[in-house]
Amino acid sequence: MSENNRKTIASPVPGKVAEVKTKPGDQVKRGDLLLIVEAMKMYNRVLTPYDGVVREVAVSAGQKVNTSDPLVVIEV
Amino acid sequence: MEFxxxxxxxxxxxxxxxxxxxxxxxxxxxxxxxxxxxxxRYEPFLLVPLGIGAILVNIPGTGLMDVGGLLHFNYLGVxxxxxxxLIFLGVGAMTDFGPLIANPSTIILGAAAHIGIFIALVGAKLLGFTIKEAGAIGIIGGADGPMAIYVSTKLAPHLLGQVAVSAYSYMALLxxxxxxxxxxxxxxxxxxxxxxxxRPVSRREKIVFPIMMIILVNSLLPPxxxxxxxxxxxxxxxxxxxxERIADTLGGVFLDIVTxxxxxxxxxxxxxQNFVNLKTLEIVVLGLIAFCTGTAGGLLAARIMCKLSxxxxxxxxxxxxxxAVPMAARVSHTVGIEDNPYNFLIMYAMGPNLAGVLGTAVAGGIMLTLLGVH
Structure with missing residues (x-):
């Protein structure tokens, strides 16, 4: 498997991971919900822009994240 | 008969x-x-207690708002x-000014969105309000509750209720x-x-910013x-x-309680007896005009910046x-995500949003200074 096939979904906002909605091995389609990040008292839905298989979930619920921190790795 | x-x-x-x-x-x-x-779910932490206050004060005979009553004691805080x-203390502890420091050009949007203040001020003057009353009504357009209370207390304390209710209601209904x-x-x-x-903003920049603002803004606009x-x-x-513990408390529990x-x-x-009159209706309508024209002013200025950039x-x-931090930024984000679900505008919108807070403070300070109120 080439590294080019692996796409990292990064946090779009600084905040706290409220809920993780996926796990390694899950088959996902573009637009599927991966996780929810709370920022500025708002729940932000992080969707996958790719079809593929989730290979890694780098965060857990309750964890603080900054913009660009890796959240999920998807093999496309 | 006695019975x-x-x-x-x-x-x-x-x-x-x-x-x-x-x-x-x-x-x-x-x-x-x-x-x-x-x-x-339009800002329940504001609207629910606001509604309860309105119900309580309109039940005759409770004496809650009479001198010595529970609501009267609470009202002294206003x-x-x-x-x-105290609200500003909590907001400061909750707010990351990074987006404003990273993109200072968004100050222009904060200024443009304050056109509503001046439109409402002129409208109020045309309706026969005094200049101080018009100033207090205009500040509704700043969409900043504590600042609206502060300025109207200084300029037209008899309109405090109407101005504050308009400001908070419209903020919640953004x-x-x-x-x-x-x-x-x-x-x-x-x-x-x-x-x-x-761009990333360094810790040093974030520490220097509040110290600089205290010296600069307070020197220019002491009121x-x-x-x-x-x-x-x-x-x-x-x-x-x-x-960190104090910052978390101030920006969380403390802010919630004072709110x-x-x-x-x-x-x-x-x-x-305070509210059912024509003046209230005029203030409420002027407040709405201020919010709408302010919103339009900010959007049109942003469209110009969009073209130029x-x-x-x-x-x-x-x-x-x-x-209206962070409600207005959340609205920008929510409307943006409807058209592009991968577009997270919240932090970008915080730049003009924070500029708006400073803009309202400056507008209020200018009014108080020009009208000789301290």
């Missing part, structure tokens, strides 16, 4: 016997606020201008007021624009020193990074310039 007389005396003393039509109208408004807060600086204007004034292709990532000082003190506590107190206090000004700025962040 009937006693019954009559008891009936006269009940709230039901003393209800007026005005009380019922205001109680309906209270219930409407609670409905919007709970059912529609009248004596104690709550607004998700209803702003989106139609945003969709009308910004074409879809511009609403979909994704913005470049903001607003209590608010700006508390806002920046709260922010310095946050950014210092060495007293409940201030919202109940504002709601408790909504008695039928070659599409690097999503014009939806312009409406956040009217202040």
């Amino acid at each position: 009937l007389r006693i019954l009559r005396v008891m009936a006269d003393a009940t709230g039901i016997y003393n209800f007026s039509a005005g009380n019922l109208v205001m109680i309906c408004f209270g219930i409407l606020f609670i409905y919007f807060g709970i059912k529609k 009248e004596k201008v104690i709550y607004p600086p 998700p209803l007021i702003q989106p139609p204007i945003m969709r009308l004034l910004v074409p879809r292709r511009e609403r979909e624009l994704a913005m470049e990532q903001l 607003i020193a209590p608010l700006i000082s508390c806002l920046m003190l709260g922010n310095l506590i946050r950014e210092s990074g060495v007293i 409940v107190f201030i919202a109940v206090a504002i709601g408790s000004t909504m008695s039928a 070659g599409g690097k700025i999503n014009p939806l962040i312009g409406s956040a310039g009217i202040a």
